[in-house]
Amino acid sequence: MRVRVEDRNGGVSERAILVTVRPVNDLPSISKIDDLRIPASATAGSVEFKVEDLETPPAVLKFTARSSNPSLLPVPGLIVSGAGSTKTLRLTPTPGQAGDSVVVLTVTDADGGEASTEFKVTVVPDKPEIVTPPASLVLATGKDAEFTVVARGIGLV
Numbered sequence: 569m570r571v572r573v574e575d576r577n578g579g580v581s582e583r584a585i586l587v588t589v590r591p592v593n594d595l596p597s598i599s600k601i602d603d604l605r606i607p608a609s610a611t612a613g614s615v616e617f618k619v620e621d622l623e624t625p626p627a628v629l630k631f632t633a634r635s636s637n638p639s640l641l642p643v644p645g646l647i648v649s650g651a652g653s654t655k656t657l658r659l660t661p662t663p664g665q666a667g668d669s670v671v672v673l674t675v676t677d678a679d680g681g682e683a684s685t686e687f688k689v690t691v692v693p694d695k696p697e698i699v700t701p702p703a704s705l706v707l708a709t710g711k712d713a714e715f716t717v718v719a720r721g722i723g724l725v
Contacts, residue, residue, distance in 0.1 A: 593679040596621035624677040637669035666693040
């Protein structure tokens with residue numbers, strides 16, 4: 569670019585200057601993920617989400633997932649897959665566990681720009697299953713009875 573300066577007396581000065589315009593890194597974006605409920609008996613749950621980045625193709629984006637309760641949702645059980653801008657996060661809870669965890673999912677572009685979303689995962693205990701029902705009883709009205717039931721399920725004592 570050339571710059572020319574003139575004063576009142578007719579003096580003129582002209583110079584060429586170099587201007588460098590550097591690109592900025594537009595951060596990636598990740599869609600909101602709704603809270604998720606997974607039955608304790610399920611081997612896994614999954615959620616779909618979308619990602620975008622102006623400079624980085626979807627196949628090059630990197631993903632990390634963190635769990636606030638790794639004993640319930642261990643990080644190796646949080647796996648992102650999918651082609652294009654639609655991805656799937658598969659969540660595999662620890663067998664026999666129930667409870668809550670906040671999952672933070674982060675997308676990172678080729679220039680180090682990041683975006684995150686978080687959502688709550690609740691692993692819901694299964695209804696107890698009666699393994700051995702009580703024997704048939706015949707009682708008079710107003711009388712007490714005692715019997716044993718064998719059941720199994722998460723959270724039973």
